[in-house]
Amino acid sequence: MDFVVIGAGVNGLAAAERLLQQGASVTVLEQGQVGRESSWAGGGILSPLCPWDYPDEVTRLANRGMALFGDYAAALYVATGIDPEYQRSGMLVLPPVEAESARSWCTARGMALQTVLAADTLPGVSGDALLLPEVAQARNPRLMQALKKQVELLGGRIVEHCAVQGIEASDDRVTALATAAGSFSAERYIVTTGAWSRQVLGKYALHLDIKPVRGQMLLFKFDAPPLPHIVLQDGLYLIPRRDGHLLVGSTLEDVGFDKSTTASARDELLRRALALLPALREMPIVQHWAGLRPASPHNLPTICRHPALENLYLNSGHFRYGVTMSPASTEILLNELNGTPQPFDVTPYRVGWNGLSLNAARAEPA
Numbered sequence: 001m002d003f004v005v006i007g008a009g010v011n012g013l014a015a016a017e018r019l020l021q022q023g024a025s026v027t028v029l030e031q032g033q034v035g036r037e038s039s040w041a042g043g044g045i046l047s048p049l050c051p052w053d054y055p056d057e058v059t060r061l062a063n064r065g066m067a068l069f070g071d072y073a074a075a076l077y078v079a080t081g082i083d084p085e086y087q088r089s090g091m092l093v094l095p096p097v098e099a100e101s102a103r104s105w106c107t108a109r110g111m112a113l114q115t116v117l118a119a120d121t122l123p124g125v126s127g128d129a130l131l132l133p134e135v136a137q138a139r140n141p142r143l144m145q146a147l148k149k150q151v152e153l154l155g156g157r158i159v160e161h162c163a164v165q166g167i168e169a170s171d172d173r174v175t176a177l178a179t180a181a182g183s184f185s186a187e188r189y190i191v192t193t194g195a196w197s198r199q200v201l202g203k204y205a206l207h208l209d210i211k212p213v214r215g216q217m218l219l220f221k222f223d224a225p226p227l228p229h230i231v232l233q234d235g236l237y238l239i240p241r242r243d244g245h246l247l248v249g250s251t252l253e254d255v256g257f258d259k260s261t262t263a264s265a266r267d268e269l270l271r272r273a274l275a276l277l278p279a280l281r282e283m284p285i286v287q288h289w290a291g292l293r294p295a296s297p298h299n300l301p302t303i304c305r306h307p308a309l310e311n312l313y314l315n316s317g318h319f320r321y322g323v324t325m326s327p328a329s330t331e332i333l334l335n336e337l338n339g340t341p342q343p344f345d346v347t348p349y350r351v352g353w354n355g356l357s358l359n360a361a362r363a364e365p366a
């Protein structure tokens with residue numbers, strides 16, 4: 001079986017990698033460079049920020065991704081020699097937080113949660129905080145490099161600077177993809193173009209509701225990690241990497257496909273981060289960037305075959321948690337392609353084509 005995967009972010013490369021592992025022939029078309037969009041820009045926290053704030057349909061997928069990620073990252077490291085720097089650094093959640101509902105949510109789902117003194121991690125910050133010790137992280141640029149190398153080692157063909165401009169279909173099948181570099185055909189096509197999914201699908205997007213939401217990040221460099229855990233406070237997070245790099249993020253901005261950075265976002269992120277970690281005052285900003293999240297209602301991705309085109313599949317709309325969800329989301333896509341059983345009810349990830357609400361999805365037969 002041969003495939004064309006459109007879009008080389010974490011979800012496109014993960015699909016290509018799994019398909020190659022099962023003996024398929026795979027071509028990946030990427031409009032820019034591999035893994036340089038949302039999947040590069042993100043923080044690599046392998047968890048929803050406050051999981052108790054999300055519907056079960058989101059956390060079920062995220063939890064499955066979290067459970068698969070350690071082995072997935074280790075296998076990539078062994079195969080490619082590139083370390084995605086998976087580590088269980090834990091995440092410290094500072095007030096304001098609904099501590100009681102967070103506790104009961106975690107207890108009901110078997111997720112570890114400890115109440116600790118914030119000052120143990122952040123001298124100068126008083127009061128209690130919640131520690132989620134099992135939350136892990138990966139380092140996005142390294143993860144993307146490892147995935148790219150693995151796809152190449154397995155014999156996948158990656159074509160960069162090759163934007164898909166149109167989908168040609170006859171009856172109920174896609175017959176070819178039009179690009180500036182000519183036409184590409186395969187037996188099956190997979191769309192993993194994140195925030196650009198509606199544009200790529202054109203009239204075949206139906207009622208899909210995926211749009212870009214910009215997030216800006218700041219990067220600092222210490223000699224050693226200045227924090228033992230990821231720290232989260234009311235949407236602001238600080239992510240310490242092993243080598244002393246520290247990421248501060250992020251904004252949520254509805255500005256279309258504009259990826260520019262702004263002085264106001266930089267100042268606001270810096271002001272809030274300084275209040276938690278005064279040592280940042282001495283540190284220059286090493287880098288400031290923005291990425292476009294593939295936003296979807298309720299943070300619910302669409303992972304399934306197109307309702308009208310039998311050889312076209314979508315895995316997109318992961319919004320804030322596409323890296324976390326990627327191993328699970330790809331597993332669901334592959335099960336759909338292979339006709340093998342799913343790990344849980346995947347109906348909620350099928351309804352995006354129809355623009356259905358989550359409540360309507362819950363009422364759909366499995």
Ligand SMILES: Cc1cc2nc3c(=O)[nH]c(=O)nc-3n(C[C@H](O)[C@H](O)[C@H](O)COP(=O)(O)OP(=O)(O)OC[C@H]3O[C@@H](n4cnc5c(N)ncnc54)[C@H](O)[C@@H]3O)c2cc1C
Nearest residue numbers: 007009010011031039042043044045164194215291322324
């Ligand atoms: C600031 C920020 C922080 C984040 N933090 C986290 C986090 O901590 N944890 C987490 O799990 N997630 C996080 N995310 C979200 C996560 O990064 C995304 O959900 C995920 O990367 C989406 O992956 P993707 O492969 O679907 O999309 P992308 O990585 O955007 O890949 C889509 C690819 O498709 C290509 N493409 C588009 N159109 C075409 C075309 N016409 N032809 C060919 N190729 C095309 C694009 O160039 C791109 O490379 C964050 C995102 C941002 C921006």
